[in-house]
Amino acid sequence: MNSQDVLFRVPVRVRLQCGLERTFLSVYDALDLLEHEWPLRHGGRYKRAVETCRGALSWLVPSEVAREAFIAACLEAGMPLVQVGPVSKHSTAPKLLQVS
Template identity: 40%
Template sequence: MRDIPWSKPVRIKLPYGMQRNVEGPVAALDLLDREWPARQGRHYEAARSVCRAALERMTSAEAAREIFISASIEAAVAVH
């Protein structure tokens, strides 16, 4: 699946200390599916859905970026 770069990467710090630069919906989905500390919640589910929609060109990559930030806040993942 080909990624669509965000206008500005989202730098996050996961609760166990790992930092990541998330540059688009593919990387966001990978994190949400493999490393996310809270796999439930309204924003978590929305982020997964909107990231997939962005990759299918059904919404913008920037919409996926914004909901990913919301999911980060919901999960107490630090956003820089």
């Protein structure tokens, strides 16, 4: 984590296209994925996520706006969120959140 980093209030856990799950605690972590490991370097949600993450690191954009933009870009790229929290009695696997 960068010393100038901005933490998310709630971490974002994503299932990457390779099947691995990864948790993002901060704006810097999200921007690093967007700029260096992103599978689709196009799309409106991708561009907005990069812009808002950069803005949040400069304290011009609230971290939660950057978080929401990052989530939207993940869904646009086919990387569902993994809901971490209480697991029901009938399920042992984390739930995936995905936009249709």
